Amino acid sequence: MADSDPSEKPELAGRPISEFPDARFPSVFADTVSSISAGPGIVKFYLARFDPNMWGKGGATANPFAQVVMQVPGFVQTALLFQNYVKSLIAQNAISQEMVDQLAAGLTTTASENKQ
Numbered sequence: 001m002a003d004s005d006p007s008e009k010p011e012l013a014g015r016p017i018s019e020f021p022d023a024r025f026p027s028v029f030a031d032t033v034s035s036i037s038a039g040p041g042i043v044k045f046y047l048a049r050f051d052p053n054m055w056g057k058g059g060a061t062a063n064p065f066a067q068v069v070m071q072v073p074g075f076v077q078t079a080l081l082f083q084n085y086v087k088s089l090i091a092q093n094a095i096s097q098e099m100v101d102q103l104a105a106g107l108t109t110t111a112s113e114n115k116q
Helices: 072-091 097-105
Strands: 032-039 042-051 061-071
Touching (some): 032 061, 072 097
Antiparallel strands (some): 042 061
């Protein structure tokens, strides 16, 4: 039997398309955050991509392309959202705790290094 048209059963249709961003909504691809710092009531960080050296010398370099500035409460909420999502990915076996631990061990930037 063929699947029925979701529009015939509103409970199966999900949220209306009008609730989602349209095709003009900007999207960015970032490999990392290259730096982070705080000021009075704000946290700012730079998104970066690993791009190859344009002259073929050396490896890829992290090139910042966008700055994100957030009020501290929003930044903390976002950090907690990401932290909880990582836990969810581990629980779903989408990523391993070992991978998370290895990445955490590789972090070289500390809060004290970012103080100006």
